[in-house]
Amino acid sequence: MKKYGGWAGKVLRVNLSDRKISIEDTIEKYRDFLGGTGIGYKVFWDEVLPGTKPFDPENKIVFAVGPLAGTGAPCNGRTAITTLWPTCWPKALIGTGHMGGNFAAELKYAGYDAIIIEGKANKPVWISIVDEKVTINDAGHIWGQGIRRTTIELSRILGSEASVAAIGQAGENLVPMSVVMNSYSHSAGGVGAVMGSKNLKAIAVRGTGGISIAGNREEWERLIKYHLSLLGANNQHVVPNSPQPWAEFYDPASRWLASKGRAWGASSPVIETGPCDPRDLNRIAYRTNNAAFYLGEIAWKYTVRGSGCTGCPIRCHTMIKIPSAAAKYGIPEIGMNTCGGLNFGRSFFRNFPDGMRGLTNVEACMVGMHMADDYGIWCNYGQLQRDFQKLYYEGIIKNKLGEKEFKSYSWDKYEKGDPSFLFELLPRIAFKEGELGTALGLGTGAHLERWGLSESEWKKDPKLNYWKMGHPKHHSNEEVGQCGVIINTQYNRDAQCHSHTNFVRNGLPLEVQKRLAEEIWGTPDAVDGVGAYTPMNVGKARMAKWSLLRKELHDSLSLCNWMGPWVASPLKNRNYRGDDTIESMLYTLATGDRKSREELDLIAERIFLLHRAITIRDMNTKEMRKEHDTIPDWVFYDPQKRPVYTKGTIHLDPKDMELAMDMFYQEMGWDRTTGAPTYETYRKVGLEEVAKELKKRGLLP
Amino acid sequence: MIKYDENPANLSETRQYEDLSMAIVYKIREGSKAGRLYQKDEIYLELMGEDIQEGDDERRKAFEEALKRAIEEHSDIKEVPGAGGALFYYSEEYMGEPYVRLLLQKQGDPLLLIAETVRDNSASYPRPIPLNMFKNPPFDFSEEEIIECLRQMETKDLFRDIARTVTSAGTVFLYSTSHLTPDYASMLAEWFDVGQFENP
Numbered sequence: 001m002k003k004y005g006g007w008a009g010k011v012l013r014v015n016l017s018d019r020k021i022s023i024e025d026t027i028e029k030y031r032d033f034l035g036g037t038g039i040g041y042k043v044f045w046d047e048v049l050p051g052t053k054p055f056d057p058e059n060k061i062v063f064a065v066g067p068l069a070g071t072g073a074p075c076n077g078r079t080a081i082t083t084l085w086p087t088c089w090p091k092a093l094i095g096t097g098h099m100g101g102n103f104a105a106e107l108k109y110a111g112y113d114a115i116i117i118e119g120k121a122n123k124p125v126w127i128s129i130v131d132e133k134v135t136i137n138d139a140g141h142i143w144g145q146g147i148r149r150t151t152i153e154l155s156r157i158l159g160s161e162a163s164v165a166a167i168g169q170a171g172e173n174l175v176p177m178s179v180v181m182n183s184y185s186h187s188a189g190g191v192g193a194v195m196g197s198k199n200l201k202a203i204a205v206r207g208t209g210g211i212s213i214a215g216n217r218e219e220w221e222r223l224i225k226y227h228l229s230l231l232g233a234n235n236q237h238v239v240p241n242s243p244q245p246w247a248e249f250y251d252p253a254s255r256w257l258a259s260k261g262r263a264w265g266a267s268s269p270v271i272e273t274g275p276c277d278p279r280d281l282n283r284i285a286y287r288t289n290n291a292a293f294y295l296g297e298i299a300w301k302y303t304v305r306g307s308g309c310t311g312c313p314i315r316c317h318t319m320i321k322i323p324s325a326a327a328k329y330g331i332p333e334i335g336m337n338t339c340g341g342l343n344f345g346r347s348f349f350r351n352f353p354d355g356m357r358g359l360t361n362v363e364a365c366m367v368g369m370h371m372a373d374d375y376g377i378w379c380n381y382g383q384l385q386r387d388f389q390k391l392y393y394e395g396i397i398k399n400k401l402g403e404k405e406f407k408s409y410s411w412d413k414y415e416k417g418d419p420s421f422l423f424e425l426l427p428r429i430a431f432k433e434g435e436l437g438t439a440l441g442l443g444t445g446a447h448l449e450r451w452g453l454s455e456s457e458w459k460k461d462p463k464l465n466y467w468k469m470g471h472p473k474h475h476s477n478e479e480v481g482q483c484g485v486i487i488n489t490q491y492n493r494d495a496q497c498h499s500h501t502n503f504v505r506n507g508l509p510l511e512v513q514k515r516l517a518e519e520i521w522g523t524p525d526a527v528d529g530v531g532a533y534t535p536m537n538v539g540k541a542r543m544a545k546w547s548l549l550r551k552e553l554h555d556s557l558s559l560c561n562w563m564g565p566w567v568a569s570p571l572k573n574r575n576y577r578g579d580d581t582i583e584s585m586l587y588t589l590a591t592g593d594r595k596s597r598e599e600l601d602l603i604a605e606r607i608f609l610l611h612r613a614i615t616i617r618d619m620n621t622k623e624m625r626k627e628h629d630t631i632p633d634w635v636f637y638d639p640q641k642r643p644v645y646t647k648g649t650i651h652l653d654p655k656d657m658e659l660a661m662d663m664f665y666q667e668m669g670w671d672r673t674t675g676a677p678t679y680e681t682y683r684k685v686g687l688e689e690v691a692k693e694l695k696k697r698g699l700l701p
Numbered sequence: 702m703i704k705y706d707e708n709p710a711n712l713s714e715t716r717q718y719e720d721l722s723m724a725i726v727y728k729i730r731e732g733s734k735a736g737r738l739y740q741k742d743e744i745y746l747e748l749m750g751e752d753i754q755e756g757d758d759e760r761r762k763a764f765e766e767a768l769k770r771a772i773e774e775h776s777d778i779k780e781v782p783g784a785g786g787a788l789f790y791y792s793e794e795y796m797g798e799p800y801v802r803l804l805l806q807k808q809g810d811p812l813l814l815i816a817e818t819v820r821d822n823s824a825s826y827p828r829p830i831p832l833n834m835f836k837n838p839p840f841d842f843s844e845e846e847i848i849e850c851l852r853q854m855e856t857k858d859l860f861r862d863i864a865r866t867v868t869s870a871g872t873v874f875l876y877s878t879s880h881l882t883p884d885y886a887s888m889l890a891e892w893f894d895v896g897q898f899e900n901p
Contacts (some may be wrong), residue, residue, distance in 0.1 A: 121871045242837040243803055245736040245796040251826070252834050253893045260736060260838050275736065277795070294898060339901035356870055382899065465899070478892070478900055505897075509825045529827065572797070648885035 005214030005662025006067030006590035017119030026113040035066030054086040055197035057120035064114035069558035070105035077309025079104040086176035088472035089445020093492040101183030107610040109207025121199040129205040139201040139494040146374035154204040166202035167192040168376025170430040175441035177378045189378035214592025234316040238570040239507035251507030264322040265301035278570040285315040291318035296357030303437035325366040344368040347385035352417035364419040375430035385470045445470030459632035474674035475501035481533040482660040486544040489629035499547035505692040541663035553604035606685040625675030671701030674697040708780040722767035732798035738789040784809040829876035866896040
């Protein structure tokens with residue numbers, strides 16, 4: 001068999017029921033699916049029967065990385081975790097969570113591209129992986145502990161360089177809104193309780209090997225530098241947030257915050273971020289400060305440094321030091337995270353005594369972050385907090401709780417924006433204590449059902465961001481019009497796709513974006529200005545397809561889709577072009593398997609279609625357009641009743657969205673009536689066996 | 702040719718340049734990297750260690766020749782007139798024309814600087830911009846100065862197109878009514894100030 005670079009070459013299978021540990025050949029079985037979500041979907045199609053429930057022993061969890069994980073490729077720290085999603089409602093379907101940190105690289109250095117977890121241990125266990133030595137160990141001493149203590153305990157055993165992916169009490173207690181987390185602050189939501197259902201507390205990995213790169217070393221290093229030269233700041237924002245000497249453009253909404261006068265005030269000595277000319281590749285890490293971006297200017301003086309994943313210069317996790325939070329609340333004074341983690345605690349509150357960007361907001365961030373990251377509670381992309389606010393301020397919580405339980409919360413503290421309220425709420429979610437804690441931990445869909453509330457009401461409220469199946473939107477019509485809506489119809493949880501938003505939020509003027517759009521999607525009309533939408537066109541359908549395929553490609557290669565694709569750059573001398581072939585160049589050089597952009601996109605389409613096929617099979621319907629690819633009412637609603645396409649509105653026209661779905665299905669080669677892929681489309685991407693199976697089940701259009 | 706080392710006031714980081722014109726190039730480039738436009742007398746003072754008005758003719762002449770050569774031999778070194786006709790120097794390798802324009806406007810009428818910046822943003826991106834942006838470099842206005850500028854702008858016809866919108870978080874944004882409708886500006890400001898953080 002041909003020897004490839006990039007991949008570690010082995011997939012580890014651990015059955016917790018019979019404690020059998022086995023090895024499979026990655027290339028032989030999974031090369032056509034690259035890695036990451038590709039391996040995850042392949043395992044679920046082949047091995048997990050329809051009707052399986054998330055907490056059944058028959059459900060599996062696939063931790064998988066791709067051929068670029070642990071290499072020198074920028075932004076390669078992502079681990080994809082595939083399982084039946086416990087917050088997907090009313091029926092659990094396949095989903096993936098994604099964590100950064102050091103787990104992906106460590107897994108590769110230990111010699112594995114994926115771990116398939118199956119069965120259920122008869123008592124709490126943790127899995128130790130030290131290169132070839134894999135053991136299932138008693139977790140009695142760490143069961144009941146938070147993620148932080150678990151990480152420390154297992155690091156004592158495996159050494160400080162090990163990466164520990166652990167669940168907290170929320171996962172142990174089968175709270176669906178729970179995470180698995182590694183490297184202190186890098187989590188994947190929704191997975192914690194599935195691990196808990198298997199009595200699996202943690203996976204700790206230590207690898208001492210390396211990854212071979214198939215291509216010429218100098219060529220590889222040139223490519224890495226080239227890729228680095230195309231990077232912007234977090235989310236591939238390619239212009240700075242304020243005017244800089246070198247910059248032709250700037251955007252106050254950009255996450256490229258570095259500037260003269262802006263400094264990491266809690267570092268010693270204080271470090272000024274400076275202008276950060278994009279040609280200086282050694283200063284990429286100074287560009288982003290997500291604490292300052294989300295918490296406000298006040299965060300600069302508390303910033304210690306940036307942090308992030310293996311191989312990523314962006315450092316989107318910002319470390320902050322807040323002595324007042326430690327003094328007032330008895331929590332560690334240092335914490336770090338990125339968007340969702342930084343916002344976790346503060347987003348429960350509607351106001352703070354010193355304003356939404358004052359010190360109390362920072363303290364609420366710290367309290368929420370430390371508790372959520374230790375108990376292992378998931379926010380479902382902020383839906384937990386939005387639901388909580390609505391339920392409280394509309395009096396629903398009061399109505400649904402008994403008087404005793406309602407009075408056990410300090411609602412006066414909550415209304416005043418006192419972060420100590422979180423000490424009352426979050427433990428009860430993690431431990432399923434009381435009706436409120438239990439209900440919030442279920443996730444939106446099951447929570448609404450439990451309280452007899454109507455999902456259709458949630459779908460009408462634009463402030464809730466709720467989309468469908470228990471989950472919110474993730475970059476939809478608020479910024480990317482019809483393309484964003486299409487993308488949000490496709491998954492069984494929030495879409496987690498950033499290909500489109502990273503383009504429209506990159507900070508370049510609309511005229512430049514349109515020029516780039518014409519080069520990428522064949523027409524400048526593929527993109528509109530935010531809130532200046534125009535009717536659907538084929539460019540938007542192409543952009544939607546491209547965005548989805550790039551997401552799956554990144555999730556399978558272990559490139560970060562929170563950063564890529566890299567089709568725009570900060571470089572004026574390139575007319576702000578990025579490079580749409582960067583993924584294929586990296587893949588080809590790393591693995592030695594020469595693939596053009598188009599060939600790699602075909603693999604991405606195969607992976608995306610396999611997700612579609614599993615969803616169709618497990619829903620047992622081909623009527624995806626009606627039953628799955630649904631759009632909430634608020635997308636078509638404007639509070640001021642302005643006509644669609646009026647500048648300043650983001651609502652869309654239902655008929656135009658029908659056309660949009662038609663055009664998208666056509667681009668994908670799917671049946672327009674049902675929204676299901678055709679036999680020919682499956683065959684074209686190499687999934688003829690899948691098509692045959694679906695045909696047998698009557699699930700082809 | 703004057704050897705640069707003959708100058709007692711030379712700066713250690715530029716000792717490597719024997720030729721004065723290279724020292725000038727270096728000085729201008731470093732200034733541009735740091736966001737500074739140089740005037741001739743500032744370069745002279747920093748390199749020659751004396752006021753240009755007080756320098757002897759031979760040294761001044763040598764400096765003028767070196768400056769001329771710096772511009773001729775280095776295509777990135779540019780000369781641009783500011784308000785009042787004074788000449789400024791920068792390296793376009795390290796400083797873009799938009800930033801140069803801001804720096805020159807800054808030396809003129811601050812009201813015009815704010816208005817032109819607002820108009821440019823409203824026209825080309827398009828977007829309103831938060832008032833607080835004018836506290837950052839290269840504007841560096843204080844809160845009081847910004848408020849005073851806005852107060853004065855309200856009284857002048859020249860700035861009638863400059864309007865404000867306030868987000869639900871209380872942040873003030875400015876826009877030009879020549880390029881954005883109030884409705885659109887309001888929506889965009891709300892998106893930049895509130896919406897994007899709720900959609901991280």
